[in-house]
Amino acid sequence: MESVSMVSIPDLEKNLEKMQQLLNAAQNEVQKKTFQDIIDNLTKQLEQEKSKLNPTKAEELKVDKPSEKETKSQLNQQPKTETKKQTESNPKPESQKVATSEVKEEEKLENQEEESLPPKQDYAFQGIGTLYGKIVRRYEDNDAYYNLISEGKTYQLIYNSPKVKEFLRLDYNPDKDRYVTVYPYLTHFPNKNTPPKLGFTIIAANDTPHLDFKVNEFKLSGLWQFIAVCKCPVISIH
Incomplete structure (x- = not known):
């Protein structure tokens, strides 16, 4: 029996994010059940892989996320007029507008090229x-x-x-x-x-x-x- 190589944490997180998107787009209960089972399995694997890391490295992976109340409080404290004044006091020069337009056009062309390319063979799913x-x-x-x-x-x-x-x-x-x-x-x-x-x-x-x-x-x-x-x-x- 061949040994199975362990999946890395970035791969698990990437697959977990993709399966969450598929769950949100599921058309029926059968698909939702299938994707939820996959998400539960991937979450369990991810927790197991993270638990194997030493305490110092595991601590580095944690990101402190402000609570919803703190976020709302910070947003409410910021005056709305400040953004408007900054925008009016710093109008974009014409050359910057042209450069921004060219960047958007280039991104649009790149997206069109990617859509016309044959499907990649290295997808996880x-x-x-x-x-x-x-x-x-x-x-x-x-x-x-x-x-x-x-x-x-x-x-x-x-x-x-x-x-x-x-x-x-x-x-x-x-x-x-x-x-x-x-x-x-x-x-x-x-x-x-x-x-x-x-x-x-x-x-x-x-x-x-x-x-x-x-x-x-x-x-x-x-x-x-x-x-x-x-x-x-x-x-x-x-």
Whole structure:
């Protein structure tokens, strides 16, 4: 049995922050329960790792946070007119306004470039892979919903990018087999007698493989755990 390396405190804190964001954006009770279980597990691991540090180092990690009453009191004591006077007495020169505008424009361009880049492979929570099959409309008279037929099985496809939607609409060919790059998602139901539903988020569809993956090969990075609605352990990647 291979030994498991311990996760560092920064990694645990980073994963904990991400799972808290996912919990806040959860759509249903099942997702909330899953993310809360992950948060509890990560919190426990984080406390254990911090307890292993020597007292001096552990003390350095603590940050004194003022109480809510003290914060409100400090804010109330600050005169509102002071900020206004400082702003009026120190108007931004025209050159500074131009520089600020250029910085914002540069940040906007960088964000656009990051959105157009392929997904990074070093995320702590990620699942990506390649399937091969036909993309067909879920409803004959509606080009907004699609399924993937692969090896005799039908899976629902969803998309997050308007470019993918436009590509599917313009290049629609239900008789053509393609290499489809996808993110998997698995929906668990509260009723244990109802099997989980597997679907995929489509990223790309090509005549040749888009990634260095074989057909039906996936890379999963996440947290191995047990959840309430599943008897077997799972890997949480979202």
